[in-house]
Amino acid sequence: MATVAERIFSGVQPTGNLHLGNYLGAIKRFVELQKDRECIYCVVDLHAITVWQDPDELRRHTREVTAAFIACGIDPKSNIVFNQSQVSGHAELGWILNCVARMGWLNRMTQFKEKAGKDRENVSVGLFTYPTLMAADILLYRATHVPVGEDQKQHLELTRDIAQKFNTDFAPNIAANGHGDGYFPLTEPLIAGPATRVMSLRDGAKKMSKSEPSDFSRINLTDDADAIANKVRRAKTDPEPLPSELEGMKGRPEADNLVGIFAALSDTTKEAVLRDFGGAQFSAFKAALVELSVSKLGPIGAEMQRLMGDPASIDAILKDGAERARVIADQTIRDVKDIVGMVRS
Incomplete structure (x- = not known):
């Protein structure tokens, strides 16, 4: 399989009020990983809109997450830092992978069941297909590893299932296009640290959350x-x-x-x-x-x-990161279209 030796991808939703759990469970780990690995860190604004977001707040929160990345020590020059919606390949590959994933796989996603609750008929289709877009985020960059919390392990397992099915379904075309015995890597999780799951300061049985009233x-x-x-x-x-x-x-x-x-x-x-x-x-x-x-x-x-006092500088970081991300993403989309059999100019 032709891919980079080791590439890290991860993302954080711009839904406001980043807290200690986000830092210890994700961002602190991002900072450590950048020391010796190729890292791509994404503000996943397409995921955020699976539930309605106020447009002004979405923009502000996107910049806030970016500011948190930088303030915590992520170097946007050595790594790629960008927001998801600026790279169209996420949505494009997401659709193709929707056609690879199976309904039964998505029906087993426990996070959807928890978020949808009893009113499943009224939630967005995007909330249901969220894990497929997450798979597209990772596979668009053919990432070999993803730092995840325990609650995201199931989604990463789905990503591996989708990658394996794509590699199997299109095996002859993958080989014919010079990619050996598989195009997408079977991405591995990176779970480490003594506090990867930080709990509420008021209730040790609940995960620390921005949605908690107190x-x-x-x-x-x-x-x-x-x-x-x-x-x-x-x-x-x-x-x-x-x-x-x-x-x-x-x-x-x-x-x-x-x-x-x-x-x-x-x-x-x-x-x-x-x-x-x-x-x-x-x-x-x-x-x-x-x-x-x-x-x-x-x-x-x-x-x-x-940093939040200078939004233009944050936007410049995101623009530069998106341009660098597109170089990788566009090549993946070209490869996938050739493998699937789509005509492109």
Whole structure:
């Protein structure tokens, strides 16, 4: 299979209020991956409109996610940073892959069932075919790896199924067009870190989310030092001191969440955190977590605010990234059209 040695693709939806979970579960990992790999990072605005978005807010949130990428340390010159809708190949390949994917596969997607709820007849078709567009996002760049959270693993498995079916269905044409025994790679997930799934500060059983009514359930990337400190201090815990070993965290979801956050922010493990704080009351642990959180997240929020004050510079980054992304995407679309049997000039 002719493809790059290792290419990373991932995207973030521009739906507002980026928070600690987005940072630890995705963006921090993006920054680490750029050190030694070819990386493509996308603001997936086409995915965002599977549910209605206010147009002005969509533009603002697209720039905000881009600002977060840069503020967290992603280099837009060394990597490709762009918004999805500027590269038409995403939608074009999405349609072709809709014709490869099977209804039964999409019907099994648990995230659609959760988002649609009981009113499935009233949600957009885009929400149902969202996983196919996600597959197109990845395969358009023939990405070999995608950093994903646990909740996205099923979508990546679908991407692999679609890629395999395409490679099988069109095997003779793929070979005839000089691409060996398969055109699309079977993309692998990259799941790592002690806090890839960050939970609510008010309920350790729920994932941290921008849609949670209480702002105290999350730390927003734009929060200032006082807000961060107040939210950490008010985070739900339990009356017992921290254990010295991981085994003692069972049945204590809020404690486990805070330890995981501390571990991820300090680039260590939960075991190491418990060795340092085992036997401590939560008041002492939270004080240390406040200091760590403010030192790590405060500069990010300040830089995001600075970048958001100059939207023209953000748009220039997205324009440059889209132009570079199109070079790769257009070649994939040409190859796929030849393989599928479409006439092109």
